[in-house]
Amino acid sequence: MSGKHHVVVLGGGVIGLSVAWLLAREDLAVTVVDAALPGSSSWVAGGMLAPVTEAWPGEDEALALGTRALDRWPCFAAELGAASGRDPGLRTEGTLVVAADAADRADLDRLAAYLAELGREVQRLTARQVREREPALGPAVRGGLSVPGDLSVDNRALLVALRQACRLAGVRSMTGRVGVVRSDGVDLLPDLHTDGPGSSGGPIDADLTVVAAGAFSATVWPALRGILRPVKGEVLRLLPGELSVPPPRHTVRASVGGRPVYLVPRGDGELVLGATQAERGFDTAVRAGAVRELLADAEVVMPGISEYHLVECSSGLRPGTEDNLPLIGEVAPGVVLATGHHRNGMLLAPITADLVLGVIDGRPVDPVVDPARFGLVPEHRSSTVDREAGR
Amino acid sequence: MSGKHHVVVLGGGVIGLSVAWLLAREDLAVTVVDAALPGSSSWVAGGMLAPVTEAWPGEDEALALGTRALDRWPCFAAELGAASGRDPGLRTEGTLVVAADAADRADLDRLAAYLAELGREVQRLTARQVREREPALGPAVRGGLSVPGDLSVDNRALLVALRQACRLAGVRSMTGRVGVVRSDGVDLLPDLHTDGPGSSGGPIDADLTVVAAGAFSATVWPALRGILRPVKGEVLRLLPGELSVPPPRHTVRASVGGRPVYLVPRGDGELVLGATQAERGFDTAVRAGAVRELLADAEVVMPGISEYHLVECSSGLRPGTEDNLPLIGEVAPGVVLATGHHRNGMLLAPITADLVLGVIDGRPVDPVVDPARFGLVPEHRSSTVDREAGR
Numbered sequence: 001m002s003g004k005h006h007v008v009v010l011g012g013g014v015i016g017l018s019v020a021w022l023l024a025r026e027d028l029a030v031t032v033v034d035a036a037l038p039g040s041s042s043w044v045a046g047g048m049l050a051p052v053t054e055a056w057p058g059e060d061e062a063l064a065l066g067t068r069a070l071d072r073w074p075c076f077a078a079e080l081g082a083a084s085g086r087d088p089g090l091r092t093e094g095t096l097v098v099a100a101d102a103a104d105r106a107d108l109d110r111l112a113a114y115l116a117e118l119g120r121e122v123q124r125l126t127a128r129q130v131r132e133r134e135p136a137l138g139p140a141v142r143g144g145l146s147v148p149g150d151l152s153v154d155n156r157a158l159l160v161a162l163r164q165a166c167r168l169a170g171v172r173s174m175t176g177r178v179g180v181v182r183s184d185g186v187d188l189l190p191d192l193h194t195d196g197p198g199s200s201g202g203p204i205d206a207d208l209t210v211v212a213a214g215a216f217s218a219t220v221w222p223a224l225r226g227i228l229r230p231v232k233g234e235v236l237r238l239l240p241g242e243l244s245v246p247p248p249r250h251t252v253r254a255s256v257g258g259r260p261v262y263l264v265p266r267g268d269g270e271l272v273l274g275a276t277q278a279e280r281g282f283d284t285a286v287r288a289g290a291v292r293e294l295l296a297d298a299e300v301v302m303p304g305i306s307e308y309h310l311v312e313c314s315s316g317l318r319p320g321t322e323d324n325l326p327l328i329g330e331v332a333p334g335v336v337l338a339t340g341h342h343r344n345g346m347l348l349a350p351i352t353a354d355l356v357l358g359v360i361d362g363r364p365v366d367p368v369v370d371p372a373r374f375g376l377v378p379e380h381r382s383s384t385v386d387r388e389a390g391r
Numbered sequence: 392m393s394g395k396h397h398v399v400v401l402g403g404g405v406i407g408l409s410v411a412w413l414l415a416r417e418d419l420a421v422t423v424v425d426a427a428l429p430g431s432s433s434w435v436a437g438g439m440l441a442p443v444t445e446a447w448p449g450e451d452e453a454l455a456l457g458t459r460a461l462d463r464w465p466c467f468a469a470e471l472g473a474a475s476g477r478d479p480g481l482r483t484e485g486t487l488v489v490a491a492d493a494a495d496r497a498d499l500d501r502l503a504a505y506l507a508e509l510g511r512e513v514q515r516l517t518a519r520q521v522r523e524r525e526p527a528l529g530p531a532v533r534g535g536l537s538v539p540g541d542l543s544v545d546n547r548a549l550l551v552a553l554r555q556a557c558r559l560a561g562v563r564s565m566t567g568r569v570g571v572v573r574s575d576g577v578d579l580l581p582d583l584h585t586d587g588p589g590s591s592g593g594p595i596d597a598d599l600t601v602v603a604a605g606a607f608s609a610t611v612w613p614a615l616r617g618i619l620r621p622v623k624g625e626v627l628r629l630l631p632g633e634l635s636v637p638p639p640r641h642t643v644r645a646s647v648g649g650r651p652v653y654l655v656p657r658g659d660g661e662l663v664l665g666a667t668q669a670e671r672g673f674d675t676a677v678r679a680g681a682v683r684e685l686l687a688d689a690e691v692v693m694p695g696i697s698e699y700h701l702v703e704c705s706s707g708l709r710p711g712t713e714d715n716l717p718l719i720g721e722v723a724p725g726v727v728l729a730t731g732h733h734r735n736g737m738l739l740a741p742i743t744a745d746l747v748l749g750v751i752d753g754r755p756v757d758p759v760v761d762p763a764r765f766g767l768v769p770e771h772r773s774s775t776v777d778r779e780a781g782r
Binding site for chain 1: 627629630632674676677678679680682683686687689690696697698699700701702704
């Protein structure tokens with residue numbers, strides 16, 4: 001690895017910025033290009049770092065990867081805080097999963113048994129024990145599960161800290177859609193045109209390109225079409241009023257009428273409510289029905305929310321894959337994917353940056369995240385690049 | 392009346408601008424000063440021009456005033472369109488009042504009987520007849536009332552047209568809080584300080600001051616404290632998605648679970664949903680519970696709304712009075728009130744401008760709107776001004 005290498009990271013979300021920051025600290029010249037399209041999931045995210053409460057029997061690989069990713073977080077947050085001078089907003093109060101009806105309670109029992117089997121730190125709570133921990137929760141809550149290890153991060157504070165750390169580490173930042181990324185005279189991404197403020201208007205020469213454009217990654221690496229799909233999520237942001245009950249201290253997750261809902265508190269008093277899941281292409285509209293359901297479901301869990309101020313309704317597009325695991329690895333000479341993080345972009349950002357660094361250093365790719373499982377391999381990609389270039 | 396007279400209108404909402412435009416056309420020199428405070432009800436309003444469907448047995452005076460006001464609208468809109476070159480967005484498809492349950496149907500029967508007694512043009516509709524007129528309405532709708540004379544206006548198109556008409560008529564416009572308005576060397580409004588861009592920073596000399604600051608009128612004319620109260624209303628704005636059912640053609644009003652809800656279509660496809668009513672002082676927060684209720688109630692009336700895009704949640708402060716009638720008339724030498732329009736600012740704007748002009752021309756004030764009914768009379772005000780000046 002030499003200081004002369006130029007890496008272009010396509011995507012300025014949590015994945016792209018985490019990769020850029022770590023590579024810049026390794027003395028690589030890094031440029032981040034962000035298209036600033038509507039639907040950035042990093043800006044909208046709830047910010048749960050919750051591999052255990054996201055787990056489900058059968059998804060052992062996701063849990064193992066998520067656990068490794070979460071282990072990396074405290075150190076990552078501390079380093080980022082020191083490097084940026086900004087608090088990245090890691091919150092360590094832990095997570096409560098609560099049941100709002102009998103069906104939910106059965107789901108909770110199943111999850112608890114699965115996690116106990118794996119030796120995870122979880123604790124069953126009665127309704128009374130739940131309300132002792134979180135007095136704002138309502139009478140519909142029939143019991144819960146304490147998962148102290150599942151954390152959260154303030155996604156916006158994190159992005160601010162990452163941008164600042166990147167800047168201080170010498171990362172160049174451009175807004176716009178990149179046109180052509182060239183390596184050894186070969187056009188790697190020939191489909192695109194350059195525009196937008198801050199973009200050079202011409203081709204970029206890069207020794208390495210990292211595709212970290214989230215749900216939009218297929219627009220820069222067309223072979224991802226059919227493999228990556230946008231999964232829309234609507235998220236609400238609320239603030240307590242003067243007379244409102246205080247927000248919960250823990251992340252509170254529940255399922256109401258079969259719909260998952262989470263309440264994630266922020267340090268500044270904000271409460272983030274999420275999230276819907278819908279596959280409607282690149283549509284980023286906030287559906288009226290989604291807002292109504294999120295509010296109604298959250299009110300079942302915490303009735304006092306009705307007195308909160310609704311300050312933002314937004315939606316983001318998660319980059320989903322068939323197996324709900326990300327795509328991290330080389331797919332053509334000089335092209336590395338770091339996408340497909342679906343609901344877990346925040347959680348997996350630090351470990352993704354580590355893995356991309358590993359790829360550059362020639363370490364073998366973790367097969368769980370290897371794009372080869374979807375047929376995306378360097379040899380195959382080379383021919384695809386030629387084919388795409390000829391269109 | 393002479394061209395030398397200088398009128399200062401405090402408030403740049405629909406009342407202030409309508410007054411300013413009409414006075415400017417009478418060759419008066421007019422300055423509109425708007426404080427640009429959050430909570431402008433003119434910008435948030437649904438825009439119903441609906442004296443009949445707002446009517447309730449016993450409120451005969453409000454209905455009579457509203458009817459006169461509505462009669463004035465077509466001519467006002469045509470003149471404003473011609474003067475401004477902008478379509479003020481008057482919509483003449485009429486209003487349907489629908490019943491969503493048995494209790495609502497009883498209310499509807501009562502309203503229909505009252506209106507029939509007064510000889511108003513209303514028509515009872517069966518559930519089938521309602522759905523023939525508006526196919527998007529849901530199965531909960533059990534019948535309705537057609538009120539073709541109750542109209543609506545696009546409040547934002549109206550404000551744009553009024554601002555343009557004022558500009559073309561030579562009205563001066565300032566943003567900021569006015570400090571002191573002087574007449575004959577007397578400080579009329581000594582409580583305030585001047586600030587904000589566009590404000591002169593010093594006292595304004597005026598021959599006449601019109602207080603048209605809506606819910607904020609008591610902050611410029613302190614004698615209104617205790618007479619005028621802010622009544623918060625939350626309003627939502629939605630747009631149909633590609634696959635959504637089209638919005639209704641009529642204004643649709645209903646009461647769901649005792650809560651009034653209206654759906655007002657705009658020419659550009661927008662659908663305005665309103666409105667809550669809450670007395671919480673000058674709080675303009677959008678309550679989560681209010682949004683949830685409005686959406687849920689509107690979905691009962693028109694289920695397809697759940698697929699609409701929620702593009703705006705906002706709130707405005709209506710200027711309410713004890714008898715729900717406005718305050719229009721002189722309250723001190725050179726000070727005329729034009730406020731207290733509560734839910735009917737759009738409807739009453741043209742007639743309010745006429746009445747203010749009448750006051751200036753020395754015509755007797757309509758006792759129904761005379762501020763004297765609350766003890767606000769010029770003699771009384773003079774002494775109050777002195778008292779306030781001494782604080």
